[in-house]
Amino acid sequence: MSDIKQYIDEALASEYTFLQELSKTSIHTLKLYENKSTHRRLVLIESKHRNDEVFRALRGMRTHGYTPQVYEVASEEKALYVVEEYVEGEPLADYLMQDKLLPKERVIDVLIDLCNALTILHSLQIVHRDIKPENIVLTAQKACLIDFSAAKMISGKSSDTVNLGTAGFAAPEQYGVSQSLPTADIYALGVLANILLLGVHPTSDMPGGYLGKIIQKCTQTQTSKRYQSAEQLKKALLRAKKFVK
Numbered sequence: 574m575s576d577i578k579q580y581i582d583e584a585l586a587s588e589y590t591f592l593q594e595l596s597k598t599s600i601h602t603l604k605l606y607e608n609k610s611t612h613r614r615l616v617l618i619e620s621k622h623r624n625d626e627v628f629r630a631l632r633g634m635r636t637h638g639y640t641p642q643v644y645e646v647a648s649e650e651k652a653l654y655v656v657e658e659y660v661e662g663e664p665l666a667d668y669l670m671q672d673k674l675l676p677k678e679r680v681i682d683v684l685i686d687l688c689n690a691l692t693i694l695h696s697l698q699i700v701h702r703d704i705k706p707e708n709i710v711l712t713a714q715k716a717c718l719i720d721f722s723a724a725k726m727i728s729g730k731s732s733d734t735v736n737l738g739t740a741g742f743a744a745p746e747q748y749g750v751s752q753s754l755p756t757a758d759i760y761a762l763g764v765l766a767n768i769l770l771l772g773v774h775p776t777s778d779m780p781g782g783y784l785g786k787i788i789q790k791c792t793q794t795q796t797s798k799r800y801q802s803a804e805q806l807k808k809a810l811l812r813a814k815k816f817v818k
Contacts, residue, residue, distance in 0.1 A: 577649050578619075581656075585617065601722055605659060614659035615644065619652060620722060627724045628655045630697045639690035640718050660719055662712035669706050669768075677784070677817045680769045683709070685810050686716035687762060691803035694718075695755040698727040702753055704761035705742045706768070727754060741774055745794055756796040759806055763791025763799075783813045 585591075589606035595616065596603045602619045631643040642658040665683075668675075675683065687704070694701055703723035710717045744760035747753050767775040767788050775792050779785050787809050793799050800806040 575649055575652070577647050577654065578652070581617065581647065581654055585656075589615070614661070616641075616657050616659050618655040618657065618722075620655070621652060622722060623648065623653055624721070624725060625653050626726050627699055627721050628653070628657075630699060630726070631721070634693070634697070636690070636693055638712065638715055638717060639686060639693060640721075660710045660712060660717045662710040662717065664707060665709040665711055665716070666706035668711065669772075674772060675769050677770065678814065680766065681784075681810050681814050681817060683711070683716040683769065684762060684766055685807055687718055687765075688803040688807035688810065690716075690718040691755070691758050691762075692807075694724070695758070695803060699724055700727060700753045700755060701758050701761075702743070702747060703739055704758055704765060705739050706765070709765075725753065728752065744796075746796065751796075754796065755802060756799045759791050759799050759801075759803070760793075762806065763788045766791070783816050787813060 585606055588610075589608055592605045592607050592614070594602065595605050600621050604617045604619075605614060606617060607614045625646065625648050628643050628646045631640070632646050634643070636642060641660050643655060644658070645654075645656040647654045687709070691701065699721075701718065701721065701724050703720060704718065708718060708720040710719055742761045742764050744753065744757040747757055764775060766784070767773065767779060770780050770784065770788075771778055775788055779788055787806070790809075791799055791806065800809065
């Protein structure tokens with residue numbers, strides 16, 4: 574065991590109780606802990622994917638519940654360790670597995686919350702790159718965007734050095750065509766909106782009316798034809814609320 578890993582384990586053991594392993598892959602392990610006195614829960618992420626700069630940019634940032642709070646970040650040659658807030662709520666994917674569709678008004682509210690999350694991330698030059706139902710938690714107050722394992726900092730490179738994301742949600746440029754910019758997250762939000770409204774990918778069917786036009790603009794193949802920021806998309810969604818019944 575490395576010195577850093579041992580230090581983290583000992584620091585957590587002094588105040589926290591290990592509850593369970595939330596997930597484990599060849600790249601990431603997520604473990605859930607609970608404070609012995611306050612019962613506050615947190616997640617320890619151990620990752621071989623070294624996007625340290627993303628978590629360091631988020632550490633200590635007030636995200637107002639739109640993304641998890643990142644408390645600590647440490648790294649060594651072969652691993653990244655992150656301690657972050659555990660978000661209590663219902664994963665959007667679990668809700669959809671019940672073959673339910675959210676009311677249009679609720680879909681718009683979820684998308685607006687995600688736009689607020691993206692505004693924070695993009696202001697830090699972070700592109701999430703993996704917006705999908707599994708990475709969204711519906712809390713009592715809002716929708717929270719989680720899991721930054723695929724996230725990257727915007728760089729001057731012509732294309733992404735590592736192709737990450739989820740097929741169907743990932744924008745075309747995430748497959749080595751060009752660098753992923755904030756418009757890649759806009760694309761994924763458009764796909765998500767369509768699935769929440771109709772249960773299918775926009776290539777299969779798309780709603781009519783104002784929401785359909787928003788989705789169509791989000792999912793344009795050419796990045797220049799999409800909304801260029803989460804704020805632009807949010808304004809369109811706020812207008813849409815006036816027409817949705």
